[in-house]
Amino acid sequence: MASGSKIDALGQFELHPILGSFGEALRLSQSPLFMVISAAVVLTFLYVGMKPKAVVPGRLQAAAEVSYDFIHGLAVDTIGEAGTRFFPFVFALFFFILTGNYIGLLPFSFTFTSHIVVTLAMAMAVFILCIITSLRVQGLNFFKHFMPEGAPIALSPLLVPIEILSYISRPISLSIRLFANMVAGHVLLEVFASFTIMLAGLGVVGDVLAITPVVLNIALTALELLVGLLQAYVFAILTCIYLREAVAH
Amino acid sequence: MRLTPRFLLSAAAPLAALPGRAVAEGMPQLHFNDPYVQGQVLWGAIIFFIFYLLLSRSALPRVANVLKARDQRIKSDLDLARRAKQDADKAQKELHEARDKAFDDAHAIIQEIRDTAKKNIQHEVSETLARLNTEIRDAETRIAQSRTKALNHVSGIATNTATTLIERLIGKADHHSVASAIERAHTAGGEHVS
Numbered sequence: 161m162a163s164g165s166k167i168d169a170l171g172q173f174e175l176h177p178i179l180g181s182f183g184e185a186l187r188l189s190q191s192p193l194f195m196v197i198s199a200a201v202v203l204t205f206l207y208v209g210m211k212p213k214a215v216v217p218g219r220l221q222a223a224a225e226v227s228y229d230f231i232h233g234l235a236v237d238t239i240g241e242a243g244t245r246f247f248p249f250v251f252a253l254f255f256f257i258l259t260g261n262y263i264g265l266l267p268f269s270f271t272f273t274s275h276i277v278v279t280l281a282m283a284m285a286v287f288i289l290c291i292i293t294s295l296r297v298q299g300l301n302f303f304k305h306f307m308p309e310g311a312p313i314a315l316s317p318l319l320v321p322i323e324i325l326s327y328i329s330r331p332i333s334l335s336i337r338l339f340a341n342m343v344a345g346h347v348l349l350e351v352f353a354s355f356t357i358m359l360a361g362l363g364v365v366g367d368v369l370a371i372t373p374v375v376l377n378i379a380l381t382a383l384e385l386l387v388g389l390l391q392a393y394v395f396a397i398l399t400c401i402y403l404r405e406a407v408a409h
Numbered sequence: 410m411r412l413t414p415r416f417l418l419s420a421a422a423p424l425a426a427l428p429g430r431a432v433a434e435g436m437p438q439l440h441f442n443d444p445y446v447q448g449q450v451l452w453g454a455i456i457f458f459i460f461y462l463l464l465s466r467s468a469l470p471r472v473a474n475v476l477k478a479r480d481q482r483i484k485s486d487l488d489l490a491r492r493a494k495q496d497a498d499k500a501q502k503e504l505h506e507a508r509d510k511a512f513d514d515a516h517a518i519i520q521e522i523r524d525t526a527k528k529n530i531q532h533e534v535s536e537t538l539a540r541l542n543t544e545i546r547d548a549e550t551r552i553a554q555s556r557t558k559a560l561n562h563v564s565g566i567a568t569n570t571a572t573t574l575i576e577r578l579i580g581k582a583d584h585h586s587v588a589s590a591i592e593r594a595h596t597a598g599g600e601h602v603s
Contacts, residue, residue: 221475282457
């Protein structure tokens with residue numbers, strides 16, 4: 161929110177306790193609230209959509225089925241046969257992030273994917289799942305992947321640390337990609353919205369000029385809709401790619 | 410508020426300051442000591458876990474069941490249609506075969522009737538011809554007999570007539586010599602007479 165001539169583009173990311181002292185004690189902020197809302201929206205969409213169980217689906221059922229087929233195809237095509245086992249996890253990730261991104265675009269709402277701790281926690285969940293799956297499927301062969309096959313042994317002191325570093329940086333890049341995209345989009349929206357308020361205070365000329373940031377914000381909202389979908393998709397498909405490596409022998 | 414370069418700079422500052430100053434004090438996301446920032450990790454984990462459980466145990470199997478039921482139904486319907494088509498093809502083939510067979514049978518019957526008729530006619534014709542031939546031969550035999558008989562009578566009558574004539578003329582006649590003379594004449598002019 162703009163206060164005076166200063167633009168507070170980052171205040172929107174601040175966490176406030178909800179539910180009074182009860183929420184304070186449990187460290188409940190609006191972030192978990194919107195997580196619950198997002199999860200509830202997805203579950204409601206699926207439950208209400210699939211309620212008719214019609215052979216010829218209506219619009220909502222068709223949408224629910226398309227979302228199922230989309231992620232199922234993504235998981236099975238990328239991971240392979242084992243993809244069916246990880247499909248619910250990929251589905252949960254994709255729709256949790258997607259709904260979080262989209263609900264965050266509504267006025268007075270909050271985008272929990274704009275918090276690095278949240279995205280990092282999800283990325284770490286993927287990372288740990290990948291390591292556990294790798295160790296279970298490949299056993300100790302898993303560690304062979306840190307030394308590329310066919311590379312000269314003399315290069316191993318250089319290659320092994322690089323491979324380990326690149327492996328460890330996966331959850332970091334995964335989380336920062338989503339976090340940074342969300343933050344950047346919301347900061348831009350806030351900045352342009354503040355421009356409108358500032359210009360509106362300049363009189364008649366300002367009123368006319370104030371339209372420009374509004375138009376820009378409309379375009380930015382469209383862009384954010386694309387980015388929100390794209391980032392959820394990128395997160396899901398990278399999870400699938402990492403899991404494919406984990407289940408490969 | 411004025412649109413001065415300084416104002417624009419300050420407006421753009423939050424963007425430019427993101428990596429630097431914001432890390433220290435600007436970005437609430439990086440206040441890791443904030444109990445709410447910490448709290449949302451735990452809450453997020455709990456909420457995501459419940460969300461995952463509900464999806465994997467209840468919501469997604471529901472969708473899967475509907476999709477599976479539809480696939481099965483489509484498959485069984487297709488099977489049914491395929492079987493019906495096979496039956497229809499088979500029936501059509503049988504019909505064609507029956508028709509062809511009936512056609513062939515009819516042809517065979519017609520041919521048989523025609524052959525029999527032809528044979529009968531030939532038989533009758535040859536029978537009639539044979540009968541006619543026999544009759545012709547009989548008739549010829551009879552004619553020949555009659556002629557021979559008539560010719561035999563002729564020489565007797567001629568002998569008698571000649572004897573009678575000679576008796577009237579010369580008073581007496583040797584019947585035997587007249588008969589031999591007649592016989593000679595007959596033999597000489599036989600061809601002329603017959």
